[in-house]
Each structure stands twice: as structure tokens, then as C-alpha cells.
Amino acid sequence: MVKSASPTTYSAVGQIITYTYNVTNSGNVNITGSVNVTDNKVGTIEIIAGDLIPGQSVTGTGNYTITQADINTGSVTNAAFATGTFGNNTTTSNTDHATVIVVQGPTLTIVKSASPTTYSTVGQIIRFHCKKSGYFTKPVKNITNRIFRSINRSIMIQKAIVIA
Numbered sequence: 001m002v003k004s005a006s007p008t009t010y011s012a013v014g015q016i017i018t019y020t021y022n023v024t025n026s027g028n029v030n031i032t033g034s035v036n037v038t039d040n041k042v043g044t045i046e047i048i049a050g051d052l053i054p055g056q057s058v059t060g061t062g063n064y065t066i067t068q069a070d071i072n073t074g075s076v077t078n079a080a081f082a083t084g085t086f087g088n089n090t091t092t093s094n095t096d097h098a099t100v101i102v103v104q105g106p107t108l109t110i111v112k113s114a115s116p117t118t119y120s121t122v123g124q125i126i127r128f129h130c131k132k133s134g135y136f137t138k139p140v141k142n143i144t145n146r147i148f149r150s151i152n153r154s155i156m157i158q159k160a161i162v163i164a
Contacts (some may be wrong), residue, residue, distance in 0.1 A: 001037070001093040010076075011103040015066040019098065023047050023082040029092055031084035037062070039080035052084060075101045112142045121132040 002022045010017060021037045031052040039044045042062035052058060070076050077100075082093040111131045119126060 001080070001081050001096050003039075003096040003098050005098040005100045007100070009101050009103050010066050010070070011105065013066055013071060014069050017064045017065065017066065017076065017100050019046060019078070019080070020061045021045070021060050021062070021080060021082070022057055023052070023060075023093065025052040025054050025084075027086075027091075028054050029086055031086055035082055035084040037080050037082050039078055040153045041076065041078035042080075047082065071102055071104070073102075074104070075099050125136070 001024070004020050006018050006020070016044050019039060019042060021039075023035055023037065025031050033051075034049050035047045035052050035058065037047055039058060039062055040044065041064045043060045045060050046103070047060040048058045064076065064078070068074070077097060079095050079097050081095040084091050115127050
């Protein structure tokens with residue numbers, strides 16, 4: 001059995017990786033009944049319901065959905081093998097592996113606004129609102145806390161200017 005993955009890289013949670021399995025009967029007798037592929041990420045997929053004659057190849061596909069854990073890990077490696085029956089015995093193929101690699105590219109956006117946007121008297125209260133958003137490939141709690149501490153210092157300075 002030979003397996004391939006498409007695409008070969010991923011970058012977002014929810015992205016679909018399609019694995020293609022090519023199973024060939026390289027023996028000299030029929031493989032009877034169903035031929036299945038068992039993939040540790042996708043599960044079991046029936047490739048052909050009938051016999052697989054010597055020299056015949058069949059192809060099937062399975063999909064895997066990328067999770068945040070896959071993004072954090074940096075790659076997805078899976079293993080798959082095919083099984084069929086000859087006589088009363090199960091015939092098992094080689095195990096083939098495929099690794100798909102993440103393209104990590106974190107982004108962070110911070111938007112700050114003030115209300116009201118103008119002031120006219122000393123002591124007038126101006127409220128600042130900060131919103132963070134972005135795409136992160138790893139947890140960024142410490143990074144965002146540092147950024148917000150910096151923003152809070154900036155807000156305090158701006159409040160001091162408004163009040164003074």
C-alpha cells in the first residue's frame with residue numbers, strides 16, 4: 001500500500017487533509033471480500049467491496065480535520081495499512097506513514113478606542129477600550145499579558161495628560 005497526503009502543509013484549524021490510499025494485490029492469488037484501509041487518524045475505510053485480483057490496484061481516500069493541537073504540535077503524522085482475506089486468513093499490507101507539516105504564522109492585532117473621542121474640561125473621564133484578536137499557532141497568554149500591560153501604561157499616561 002502507498003499513501004499520500006494533500007495538501008502537504010496546513011495552517012489553520014478546520015483545514016482538511018485528504019489522504020489517498022493506493023492498494024495493490026502484489027501476490028498471485030485473489031484477495032477476497034472487502035479490502036479495508038485502517039488509518040490511525042481517519043479510521044477504517046472500505047476501499048473495495050469485492051475481490052482484488054493479482055496485479056490489480058484500487059484507490060480510496062479519507063479526510064482528516066486539523067485541530068488546534070495539530071497546530072501546536074507542528075505536524076500530523078499518521079500510519080495506515082490495508083487488510084483483506086485469502087482463504088480464512090487475514091492478509092495485511094505494509095504500514096505506510098505520511099507527515100503533513102504546519103506553516104506557523106502567528107498574528108496579533110490590537111485595536112484601542114476612546115470614548116468620548118474629544119474632551120473639553122479638566123477631570124473629564126475618558127474610557128479606553130482595547131480589543132485583541134489574531135491567529136496564534138501556540139498559546140500566547142504571556143505575550144498578550146505583556147502587551148496589555150504596555151497598553152495600560154499608555155492609557156495611564158494618556159489619562160494623566162487629559163486630567164492635567
